[in-house]
Amino acid sequence: MRFGKTLKNSIYSPWSGKYIDYHKLKVLLREHDVTGDGSDSDTQWTEQDEEAFVQELINVQVDKVNAFQVETSQQLRERTSACETKLRPLAPSDENEVPTIVDENERKTIASEVLQELDGITKEVSELEKYSRINFTGFLKAAKKHDRKRGARYRVKPLLQVRLSQLPFNSEDYSPLVRRLSVMYSFVREISSQGVVEPKDVEAPRFGQDSYSSLKFWVHSDNILEVKTYILRRLPVLIYNPGTSKELETLPDDPTITSLYFDTPQFDLYTQKVARAPEASSLRIRWTGNLKDKPAIFLEKKVVTDDDRSKEVKVQLKQKHVKEFLDGEYRFDKKLHRMTDMGNGESEQAESLKRDVDELQSFIKEHQVQPMLRANYTRTAFQIPGDDRIRISLDTNLALIREDSLDEERPCRDANEWHRTDIDNVGMEYPFSTVRTGEIARFPYGLLEIKLRGESAHKAEWVNDLMVSHLVKEAPRFSKFVHGVAQLFEDYVNSFPFWLGEMENDIRRDPETAFQQERERIAKRAEDDMAVGSFLGNRASPSVKPLVGSPISRLPDVESSTRPRPSPQAAPSSRPSALEGVSHEVPESSEQEDRPVTLSRLAALFPTFSFSRASRVQQASVALPPGVREPGTWIKDSGPVKVESKVWLANQRTFIKWLHVSILLSSLSLGLYNAAGKTNDIARALAIVYTCFAIFSAAWGWYMYEKRSRLIRQRSGRDLDNTFGPIVVCIGLAVALVLNFAFKYSSTLEKLRQEQPSHTDMPTLVNQGGHAL
Numbered sequence: 098m099r100f101g102k103t104l105k106n107s108i109y110s111p112w113s114g115k116y117i118d119y120h121k122l123k124v125l126l127r128e129h130d131v132t133g134d135g136s137d138s139d140t141q142w143t144e145q146d147e148e149a150f151v152q153e154l155i156n157v158q159v160d161k162v163n164a165f166q167v168e169t170s171q172q173l174r175e176r177t178s179a180c181e182t183k184l185r186p187l188a189p190s191d192e193n194e195v196p197t198i199v200d201e202n203e204r205k206t207i208a209s210e211v212l213q214e215l216d217g218i219t220k221e222v223s224e225l226e227k228y229s230r231i232n233f234t235g236f237l238k239a240a241k242k243h244d245r246k247r248g249a250r251y252r253v254k255p256l257l258q259v260r261l262s263q264l265p266f267n268s269e270d271y272s273p274l275v276r277r278l279s280v281m282y283s284f285v286r287e288i289s290s291q292g293v294v295e296p297k298d299v300e301a302p303r304f305g306q307d308s309y310s311s312l313k314f315w316v317h318s319d320n321i322l323e324v325k326t327y328i329l330r331r332l333p334v335l336i337y338n339p340g341t342s343k344e345l346e347t348l349p350d351d352p353t354i355t356s357l358y359f360d361t362p363q364f365d366l367y368t369q370k371v372a373r374a375p376e377a378s379s380l381r382i383r384w385t386g387n388l389k390d391k392p393a394i395f396l397e398k399k400v401v402t403d404d405d406r407s408k409e410v411k412v413q414l415k416q417k418h419v420k421e422f423l424d425g426e427y428r429f430d431k432k433l434h435r436m437t438d439m440g441n442g443e444s445e446q447a448e449s450l451k452r453d454v455d456e457l458q459s460f461i462k463e464h465q466v467q468p469m470l471r472a473n474y475t476r477t478a479f480q481i482p483g484d485d486r487i488r489i490s491l492d493t494n495l496a497l498i499r500e501d502s503l504d505e506e507r508p509c510r511d512a513n514e515w516h517r518t519d520i521d522n523v524g525m526e527y528p529f530s531t532v533r534t535g536e537i538a539r540f541p542y543g544l545l546e547i548k549l550r551g552e553s554a555h556k557a558e559w560v561n562d563l564m565v566s567h568l569v570k571e572a573p574r575f576s577k578f579v580h581g582v583a584q585l586f587e588d589y590v591n592s593f594p595f596w597l598g599e600m601e602n603d604i605r606r607d608p609e610t611a612f613q614q615e616r617e618r619i620a621k622r623a624e625d626d627m628a629v630g631s632f633l634g635n636r637a638s639p640s641v642k643p644l645v646g647s648p649i650s651r652l653p654d655v656e657s658s659t660r661p662r663p664s665p666q667a668a669p670s671s672r673p674s675a676l677e678g679v680s681h682e683v684p685e686s687s688e689q690e691d692r693p694v695t696l697s698r699l700a701a702l703f704p705t706f707s708f709s710r711a712s713r714v715q716q717a718s719v720a721l722p723p724g725v726r727e728p729g730t731w732i733k734d735s736g737p738v739k740v741e742s743k744v745w746l747a748n749q750r751t752f753i754k755w756l757h758v759s760i761l762l763s764s765l766s767l768g769l770y771n772a773a774g775k776t777n778d779i780a781r782a783l784a785i786v787y788t789c790f791a792i793f794s795a796a797w798g799w800y801m802y803e804k805r806s807r808l809i810r811q812r813s814g815r816d817l818d819n820t821f822g823p824i825v826v827c828i829g830l831a832v833a834l835v836l837n838f839a840f841k842y843s844s845t846l847e848k849l850r851q852e853q854p855s856h857t858d859m860p861t862l863v864n865q866g867g868h869a870l
Contacts, residue, residue: 100238103591107231109224115165116228117158117235125150126242142247151253154239155260162232163264169225176218177277180211184281187288208288215285219278222271230371234593236261241587261598273622309550314569316543317605321493324545324568325477328489331559332479351477353526354492357382357500357516358578359466364590366466367582371592377401379578380457380466382419388521391416398457410453420515425458468515470585471498472577473527474544486554489547494527495540497581503589509536538584542604544577545569567611570604572596740809748805755798758826762791779840786833790826797822 104119125146186197187204240254316324359380360366369377378400384392396419398410412429414422421427429450436447460466474495480488500517502508510517520529529537547564549555563569575596583593766787773780805817 100235100591104231104235107227109228112165112169112224112228115161117162117232117239119235119239122150122154122158122239123242125153126239126246128242128246147247147251150243150247151251151256154236154243154253155257159236159257159260159264166225166229167265169221173218173222173225174274176214177274177281180214180218180281181277183207183211184284188284204288208285211281212285212289215278215281222274222278226271227372230592230595233261233595233598234591237587237593237597238591255601258598258601262602309548310555312547312549312564313572313575314545314547314564315572315575315604316491316545316569317603318542319605320568321491321543324543324563325491327563327568328479328491332481332487332489335478335480335482351475352385353387353473353475354383354385355388356472356577357468358470358472358581359461360469360582361464361466362503364469364582364586365464367579367590368592370576370579371594373574378460380460381578382468382515387524388416388516389524394419396422396457398460410456412450412453412457422458423461423515425462428454428458467502468500468510470578470581471500471517471520472496472581473498473529474577475527486551487547487549487557487560489545492544492546495544495577496527496529497538497540497577497584498529498532499536499585501586536585538581540580541600544572544575565611565615567606567608570599570606744809745806748802748809751805752798752802755794755801755822759791759795759798762787762794766791779837779844783833783837786829790829790833794822794826797826 101119101123104116108116127142127146184207187207236257237254240257244252244254359382366377366379368374370379378398380396380398382394382396384394386392394414394416396412396414400408418427433447433451436450437444472495474492477491477493478489479491498517498520499509502510502512519525520532525531528539547560549557549560554560564571574594576594579594580596582590583597587593766784769780769787770784773784801819801822808815808817
């Protein structure tokens with residue numbers, strides 16, 4: 098279906114005049130299927146035509162859609178707040194456990210009115226999300242038409258993507274609004290049914306549901322190594338197939354994973370996944386390493402339900418049986434027969450395997466799916482063996498390759514094969530340089546996925562610090578399959594994911610900016626939770642958690658983040674409740690809190706004095722748990738000393754610089770002393786002062802050289818810098834130069850006074866009469 102028809106069928110009638118005017122853009126582009134006379138092929142495209150199209154697309158249409166989206170979103174929030182105001186008298190307050198309105202008929206009447214309003218708000222929220230997506234797709238389609246037809250001199254798509262990334266209509270997160278609506282729905286239904294059903298917290302995991310939380314992020318190539326080292330301090334790298342003990346002497350490389358995604362020629366599965374349709378399914382074949390090495394091959398089907406549950410069906414196949422299984426000819430008959438005959442509980446597994454096989458083959462036959470896209474990437478996994486509470490994977494070198502045979506004249510894959518033999522038979526690896534242009538899209542960033550299970554994993558501070566840091570950019574609902582289809586099959590689909598607008602932007606952020614943005618997001622989340630807190634009863638909302646740490650929290654100019662987080666024992670005393678009144682402990686706690694702020698600011702200016710990092714570590718008293726004693730030798734101090742040559746050379750280079758300063762001062766003092774003469778005592782004294790500074794510079798350079806060499810050999814964690822010597826030399830030279838100028842200026846004035854003649858020695862002037870004048 099052409100996009101013009103798709104747009105026409107997707108229009109929500111109350112907003113009919115607020116959509117992108119796709120027909121007008123095609124007229125400005127002078128498409129022959131719009132004008133109907135075919136005159137566009139011979140008409141010259143001028144600068145005025147280019148300006149008119151760009152002005153209409155970038156400014157007029159984008160601004161119109163963005164303004165309507167912002168206005169409608171604000172109206173929906175105001176309507177939601179109005180519903181909360183109406184329901185607040187029906188809920189018990191903090192001061193009074195009895196609601197303001199207790200009459201049952203009046204309560205039901207208000208609840209019924211609010212329920213109708215909530216239905217309208219929910220419908221418009223859904224329509225607004227569809228409105229944003231269809232217009233976002235329309236803008237990209239129009240820009241692509243221009244670049245293909247009129248893009249000989251100018252390309253509009255990069256400019257459009259930058260413009261779209263600056264507007265909120267394609268990145269609006271409706272989750273907080275939906276959560277507020279969900280809480281009010283539960284409260285209204287409880288009143289309408291007159292039940293005693295406890296309002297269910299939407300954040301709490303349900304019984305029988307997998308409580309894993311999956312979070313996805315983009316990582317810039319400049320930050321990949323820093324992210325890896327940050328995770329390695331807490332989690333080890335997971336080795337998939339370690340093999341024998343001899344193979345462990347050389348660590349294996351990170352595995353390369355290949356996934357083949359299936360879809361229909363009309364990309365029905367892609368459309369369902371982008372629109373987040375209920376029961377959206379996906380099907381893929383996955384293996385690790387090169388296919389010619391005959392690895393284990395898995396066929397996986399995943400279904401996402403309405404309540405965000407996921408059901409996965411998976412079978413393992415041999416390479417020779419993949420084609421037969423996809424055609425419905427291979428059904429594990431021998432394996433099923435062998436498992437049934439063995440008994441000992443194998444019959445139940447056989448029934449489960451048979452159900453999985455029937456479900457997979459019926460799905461393939463019903464939807465007529467075929468391999469469409471290949472995703473090849475290198476995965477680094479982090480996990481403590483035997484502990485799956487925190488699992489992290491980092492995918493790099495992601496290449497998305499067409500695997501279809503839609504074009505019968507130039508098919509990417511042989512229609513009789515289930516995979517591309519031109520890639521797998523030769524063991525082609527990243528960057529797949531021999532693949533034709535237009536058949537491959539290389540993702541510019543790394544993909545970080547964090548899976549958390551259990552309350553302790555969700556409260557891990559170092560994980561939260563990583564997720565809110567400047568090193569990563571949140572990419573919710575990102576999918577390799579969706580991104581690959583949107584990039585390589587854009588002529589076949591009429592809906593694009595929102596994250597395409599971010600591809601032209603630099604995702605790197607300043608650490609302080611990232612931290613401030615996270616604080617603003619948490620504050621906004623707290624406001625939303627406060628609005629619906631009364632409908633949840635007296636329970637505190639678990640979704641609002643204080644931001645306890647961040648890489649930026651060590652900066653001295655962020656007032657609230659410079660204060661160290663109090664220990665659990667000190668927390669009650671440092672934060673007294675309002676009911677306890679003002680006690681004498683409050684000034685002490687506030688004084689203790691203000692002290693680290695001052696020290697941190699001073700430490701930023703003088704990092705080597707008594708409040709430096711090494712001094713703070715030495716002064717801190719740590720109470721060890723029972724049965725734990727301080728080790729006599731640290732692990733870092735064991736074994737032979739291995740220091741890189743550049744460390745020694747840097748220390749020697751600093752010592753040579755100090756010798757250079759000493760020689761310059763010595764030369765200055767010697768020249769000044771010889772030129773002064775026997776009568777110039779000031780110059781001779783200053784020459785002696787400069788000589789003292791020269792001796793001090795040489796002695797200080799030798800002292801610091803020996804000290805740093807000793808610290809390097811001892812593997813000490815103390816600071817290697819020291820600002821005392823440079824400060825003494827700089828201040829001393831400045832004082833000497835000022836005194837030199839003052840003494841010279843004073844002596845010059847004294848000399849001028851001595852050379853000036855007195856009044857008694859002046860000659861007397863007489864006139865012609867002999868009288869003195």
